[in-house]
Amino acid sequence: MSDLRKTALALFSAAVERADPARALRQQLAQAPLAPVPDGGRSLILAVGKAAIPMMREALDHIPERRAALVVTNPENLCDLPGAKVMAGSHPVPDEASATAGRAVMDFLAQAAPQDRVIALISGGGSALMVAPAPGLTLADKSEVGRLLLASGLEINEMNLIRQQLSDLKGGGLLRHAAPAAVTAYILSDVIGDDLRAIASGPTVSPIGTKAEARAVMERAAIWADAPEAVRAHLSLPDDDVALPEAENILIGSNRHSLSAMKDAASGWEAQIVSDHLTGDVAEAAQTVLDAASNAPSDKPVALIFGGETTVRLNGTGVGGRNQELALRVARLGAERLSGDWLFLSGGTDGRDGPTDAAGGIVGPDTWQAIRDAGQDPEALLANNDSYAALKAADALVMTGGTGTNVADVQVFLRKAD
Numbered sequence: 001m002s003d004l005r006k007t008a009l010a011l012f013s014a015a016v017e018r019a020d021p022a023r024a025l026r027q028q029l030a031q032a033p034l035a036p037v038p039d040g041g042r043s044l045i046l047a048v049g050k051a052a053i054p055m056m057r058e059a060l061d062h063i064p065e066r067r068a069a070l071v072v073t074n075p076e077n078l079c080d081l082p083g084a085k086v087m088a089g090s091h092p093v094p095d096e097a098s099a100t101a102g103r104a105v106m107d108f109l110a111q112a113a114p115q116d117r118v119i120a121l122i123s124g125g126g127s128a129l130m131v132a133p134a135p136g137l138t139l140a141d142k143s144e145v146g147r148l149l150l151a152s153g154l155e156i157n158e159m160n161l162i163r164q165q166l167s168d169l170k171g172g173g174l175l176r177h178a179a180p181a182a183v184t185a186y187i188l189s190d191v192i193g194d195d196l197r198a199i200a201s202g203p204t205v206s207p208i209g210t211k212a213e214a215r216a217v218m219e220r221a222a223i224w225a226d227a228p229e230a231v232r233a234h235l236s237l238p239d240d241d242v243a244l245p246e247a248e249n250i251l252i253g254s255n256r257h258s259l260s261a262m263k264d265a266a267s268g269w270e271a272q273i274v275s276d277h278l279t280g281d282v283a284e285a286a287q288t289v290l291d292a293a294s295n296a297p298s299d300k301p302v303a304l305i306f307g308g309e310t311t312v313r314l315n316g317t318g319v320g321g322r323n324q325e326l327a328l329r330v331a332r333l334g335a336e337r338l339s340g341d342w343l344f345l346s347g348g349t350d351g352r353d354g355p356t357d358a359a360g361g362i363v364g365p366d367t368w369q370a371i372r373d374a375g376q377d378p379e380a381l382l383a384n385n386d387s388y389a390a391l392k393a394a395d396a397l398v399m400t401g402g403t404g405t406n407v408a409d410v411q412v413f414l415r416k417a418d
Contacts, residue, residue, distance in 0.1 A: 004343040004414050008362060011262045011412050016349050018261035019407040021051035021188050022058040024253040029062050041115035042066040048130050049123030049200055050074050050350045050406040051188050056084055070108045072101040072130050076402035089129030093146050099139045102132035112181035120183060124190025124406035126200025132168040134234060141228040142166055148223040151314040155279055158217050160198045161208040165235060171207030172244040183247040189254040190406045192277050192308050196249050204247045211235045255307040255408045262305050269303035278308030282322055285310045286329035289413060290337055298418045306411040318386025321354025323347050323409055325387040327361025335368045342415040347398045350406035356388050358397040370394035
């Protein structure tokens with residue numbers, strides 16, 4: 001299985017490399033250079049998200065002096081960057097560091113004058129890394145809602161609909177703080193379908209929905225009654241009908257680009273992109289993968305490529321992430337339904353899956369038994385959402401460290417010819 005493992009990891013690397021934020025921004029600025037700043041003005045460059053450091057580094061190479069720069073990223077990617085102030089928030093659950101970053105962003109934007117321009121470099125993770133509770137709410141209120149959302153099984157767009165309505169920066173809020181300066185945003189998408197309103201909860205675009213719609217989603221997910229009283233009161237208020245300032249929003253990279261790179265890198269394999277929308281509960285996603293694998297030709301080596309962002313309904317107290325649990329579920333089903341030499345990898349392109357140091361999992365026909373051979377009960381671990389411990393026991397974790405980018409998750413199923 002070592003050759004299959006090597007191939008799968010190479011394809012995952014191709015996906016990450018294609019999502020390199022510096023290269024994506026460099027290509028965009030080469031195609032459409034920034035116009036000069038008006039006389040007396042300067043550039044205020046703000047980078048927020050897991051790819052903020054490389055995006056800011058590239059931007060500073062293209063934007064002349066008379067500028068100020070602020071970076072908010074995750075702790076794993078934190079480093080010094082000459083010419084910019086760099087801060088770290090917390091992900092996936094925001095904490096006081098995220099709130100401090102949110103205040104710093106608002107203070108930074110408060111400098112903006114009419115002759116200035118604001119350049120926003122947005123990537124995935126920004127929703128948690130930069131937090132500014134809406135008036136009447138506290139960080140504790142938002143954190144509690146965040147905890148409820150992560151355990152709810154809601155899809156990312158539904159989560160972002162709710163997050164936007166609880167924030168002073170998301171859902172276009174950044175534009176209000178940047179006014180009257182013009183805003184240009186360069187966006188690296190970690191959202192399937194590339195809805196700009198959902199990437200980092202859309203700080204430079206209009207919100208996904210209304211307060212009433214956010215409340216309806218929470219009620220349907222059975223988390224409304226558990227939400228803090230202040231949150232329920234806020235979402236019961238009427239919406240602000242003041243029009244948002246305009247912005248130029250430019251998409252520079254996405255999950256689909258990375259899937260195409262994986263296909264191109266699968267030389268010698270019958271490669272196909274099965275789905276760029278592998279979403280929903282991981283149990284259903286695992287069935288989707290196994291169905292595709294079962295229907296694939298068996299007389300040639302196949303590489304089935306997927307992309308998306310699944311969800312996990314938390315029923316236990318274990319540690320893991322959606323990619324790890326998806327891989328573990330495929331290991332269980334694959335051992336029952338598939339024959340021959342096969343391998344499945346699911347990984348987050350940011351290098352971090354949930355609150356763990358793993359990017360995801362890589363499993364084959366022997367993984368489920370290997371967990372047992374290590375003295376663990378894979379069924380019990382899965383029931384407790386403890387996919388990290390299960391995969392670690394079988395040496396089936398994908399460990400990359402922070403990649404400096406984020407275009408959601410990618411998966412590949414490999415099977416040799418019979």
